[in-house]
Amino acid sequence: MSSNALNQENQIENNAQGTNEFDQPLKGTSLYKDAWRRLKKNKMAIAGLIVVIIYSMLSILAPILPIYSYKDQFMDHIHLPPSFTTTAGEQMLERKMVEISILAAKDGRVEWTEEDLLLIDTAIEEAREKFTSASSEEGENLTRKEKDAIADAERTITRERRDIAIEEGRVILSEEEKQQIEDLKLRIASQTEIIDGKEIMIHERKYLFGTDYLGRDMLARTIWGGQMSIAIGLIGGITSVLIGLFFGAIAGYVGGKTDYIIMRVVDIMYSMPYMMLVIILMALFGRSIVLMFVALSLVSWLTVARVVRGQIISLKNSEYVEAAKSMGASSGRIIFRHLVPNTFGIIIVYTTLRVPVFIQMEAFLSFLGLGISAPYASWGSLIGDAVEGMNAYPWRLFFPAIAMTIFLFAMNFLGDGLRDAFDPQSKNKL
C-alpha cells in the first residue's frame, strides 16, 4: 500500500516535470483519447465507422456523383432489370422482341422443327394411351373428363415447345411486326433528351440497379434516398438528444418538484402508444418533413432524459460543483458549463445509437406511405413502393433494403463500440 502511495506521489512530482520514472515525456490522456484508443481495438466498430464514412461521403457527394437524376422519368425505361453490361436500349429491344414473339407464337406462327413435331406427337400418344386404357376399349367412347385430360396434355407440350421456339428465335414475324422492331431500333439509336442543357443519347444508359415503375434510376434513388434517410437520422437523433439533455439535466440538477413533474411526464409518455400518435399526426396534418421531425423528436427524447438525469444526479454533489457554487455561479451555468460537458461521453454514445432508431422510425412511416413523398425518396419509401411488385421486380426491393441494412449494421456496431470505449464498465449492454 505504502509503495503504491509513494508511486503516486512520484508520479505527481514527475507530472510537474513532464516525465515519468523512466524519463519518458508524459502525455496527458483525455477521455476522448482514451476512448479512441479503446475504439481502435474494436475491429467491428472500426469497420462500422468506415462504412458510415463511405455512406456519408456518397450522400454528401450525391449531387456531383456521375449518376443519373433521381427524378427524371422515362416511360420507355419502366422496370428495366439491373445490368452492368447491357444498355437500356438493348434491354428495351429484347423486351419488345419477346413481346412480339409471344404474340406471333400464340397466333400459331412458329417454325416447328422435326424434333418438336415428334415430341408433341409422342406426348399426345402417351396421354391417349394413359387415359384410354383405364376405362374402355381403344378409341371408343372416351368420357369428357378423359378428352379434357388429353387436350390438356397436348396444350402443355405445345406450350413447352413453343417457349423453346421463341427462345431460339424460330418465329415467323409479319411485315408489320418487323417494321415495329426496325422503328424501335432506329428510335433507340437516334432519340436524344436534353438534360441539364446537354443532349444525351437516352437509350445508351446503363442501369446498374435497374429502374422503378416510372423509369427512374434505382441507383440514383438509392443514393439520394440514403442521403434523405441519413440526414433525417442525424438531425432527428441530435434534436432528440438535445431535448432529452435539456430536460434530463434540469430534472437531475434542480430535483424536488421539478424533477417529479418532468419524470412523471416521461413516465406517462413511456406508456403511451406513441408511434400510433405519430401515425395519426402524419396522416392528419399532411406529409411534411418538418412535421415528421417534430413528431418523432417529441416522442424520442425520453430515454436520453432518464439517462442524463441519472448522470447529473451522481455528479451534482462533486467538489467542482461545490466550488463553482461557492464562487457564485448560477444554476444554468453549473448545469450547462460544468455538468453537461461531463456527460458528453454518454451523449455521443446515445446520439450514435439514436440515429439508426430514427432512420428506422422514418422508414416505418414512409413504408406506410406517411413519410417522405414523391419526388423525394428515402430508403423506407423505396422499400414500401417495392413491396407491391416484388415478385416481378425484386431488384426494387433488394437494393434499398440491402443499402439500408448495411448502414444500420454499421451504425449499430459503431454505437456499441463507442459505448464500450466510453464506458467500459457498462452494465446495460443491450
Add this chain to the structure above:
Amino acid sequence: MTKYIIRRLIGLIPTLFIVVTISFFLVRIAPGGPFDAERQPPEQVKKNIEAKFHLDEPIPIQYLRYMGDILRGDLGPSFRYQDHDVNYYIANSLPNSLLLGFISLGMALILGIIAGIISALKQNTCMDYTSMAIAIIGITVPLFVIGPVLMYFFALKWSILPTSGWITGRYGWVTILMPAFTLALRPFATIARLSRASMLEMLRSDFIRTAQAKGLKDSVIIRKHVLKGSLLPVVSYLGPAFASIVTGSVVVEQIFRVPGLGRFFVQSAINRDYTLIMGTVIVYSVILILMNFFVDIIYSFLDPRITYK
C-alpha cells in the same frame, strides 16, 4: 400487496385519460374532416350529416359527449363505414391482432430464453456465435425489410408458405407463421441478448460458487438459482416488447394482409374517420397500459427486493 395492486390500477387512469384527450384534440384540430369528399354534397345535406354526428357543436361539448360515451363503453358510430359502429369493427379485428401478438410474444420468449441460456452456458462456442449473430440481425434489420424478404423467398420463390391470408382462410394455420416470425424476431433478439448477459453475470456471482461448493448438481444450480435470478431483466423487458409488437403489427398486418386492428388503424387515419381512429388508439393504449401493469405486478412478485408500500 392488494393495496399496491389497487394503487397501481388507479394510477393507470390518468395515463389513459391523457392519451384519450391528446388524441381527441389532435384529431379535431387537424385540417380537413371526414366528409370532405372530392364531390361536395349540397349545403343542407352536409349540415344534416354534421348534426347527426354532433359535429356542429362546439368542441368542448363534443369532448364531454365523447368522454361520456367512452365511460359507457360506446365508441360511437364510424364516420366512414355506415353498416356498423366502431365497437363492431374493433370486436371483429382485435382478436386476430391479439392472437398474432401473443403467438409472436410466446415465440420470442421461449426461443429467446432458450437461445440466451444455451449461449451463456456454452459461451464462445459455435452455438453462442450463431444465436448472437441471429440476435444482431433481429435488432438491426427493420421488420418491414424482413417481412417482404421472407415473403419473397418462402412464398413467391419456393412456394412453401402462402403469401398472405389468415387462419380462417383456406390455408389455415400456416398463414400465421410468417407474420408471427417477422414480429417475433426483434423481441426474440433482445430477450436472447438480455438473458445471455444476465445469465453470465449470475454464473459468476458468489452464491452460485457457494452452491457449487456445497456440491449441488449443475442442473439444479441452473434451474433453481441461476435461471430465477437471470430472468428478472427479461420480465422487465416484457412491457417494451409488447409495445414493439403492437407497433410492428401495424406494418406486419399491412404486409401479410392480416385482418387485424393495425390495418383498420392506418386506414382510418388516412380516411379521417374520427371515431374509428379514437377507438383504435384507445384500444391500443389500454392493451399497452395493462401489459405494463401486469409486468410490474409479476416483477414485484418475483423480485424480493421490491417492497409494495
